[in-house]
Amino acid sequence: SLEDLFASLNRHIERSEFEEAVRVADQVLSISRGDEDALRCKVVALVKADDVDGALSTIRSSKSPPADFRFFEAYCLYRQNKLDEALQSLKSQERSSATMLLESQILFRLNKMDACIDIYQNLPKPKIESVEVNSVAGLVAAGRASE
Amino acid sequence: NPIVLDLAYNHIDFPSLQHRM
Ligand SMILES: [K+]
Numbered sequence: 001s002l003e004d005l006f007a008s009l010n011r012h013i014e015r016s017e018f019e020e021a022v023r024v025a026d027q028v029l030s031i032s033r034g035d036e037d038a039l040r041c042k043v044v045a046l047v048k049a050d051d052v053d054g055a056l057s058t059i060r061s062s063k064s065p066p067a068d069f070r071f072f073e074a075y076c077l078y079r080q081n082k083l084d085e086a087l088q089s090l091k092s093q094e095r096s097s098a099t100m101l102l103e104s105q106i107l108f109r110l111n112k113m114d115a116c117i118d119i120y121q122n123l124p125k126p127k128i129e130s131v132e133v134n135s136v137a138g139l140v141a142a143g144r145a146s147e
Numbered sequence: 148n149p150i151v152l153d154l155a156y157n158h159i160d161f162p163s164l165q166h167r168m
Contacts, residue, residue: 101154137151
């Protein structure tokens with residue numbers, strides 16, 4: 001049943017068996033076409049299995065992609081180093097911590113350090129030290145380490 | 148070279164499947 005398939009999918013996710021998760025998500029989708037939970041699981045599992053190309057083509061072949069797929073798409077473009085395309089995609093999205101982090105990472109790669117730092121300084125108070133690490137990396141790269 | 152961590156990756160999350168099982 002669909003419930004059994006989702007239980008199996010959930011088990012694979014918990015065990016970080018991402019390729020298996022993709023296989024079961026496909027089984028769900030063959031029964032329940034366009035199922036958003038299965039589609040979302042498939043895209044995330046493909047990213048976690050390092051199949052960014054597969055994730056992107058899954059996103060793009062989905063008939064009515066849910067809103068958060070836009071973020072996944074921008075992330076995949078970033079991973080493919082299609083930085084301008086990724087930025088364009090982000091600009092059409094509602095701003096969140098996730099979109100801001102991704103935007104700052106793209107700007108870092110584009111060597112636009114001042115813009116990159118600007119985003120870090122506008123992020124909601126860092127909950128994790130890693131945000132500080134990236135912010136400092138930007139400052140160092142911009143020759144503004146004293147800040 | 149300064150290292151930038153891929154923090155955006157942490158925002159690529161699985162949905163909760165509790166209500167589907
Ligand atoms: K980077």
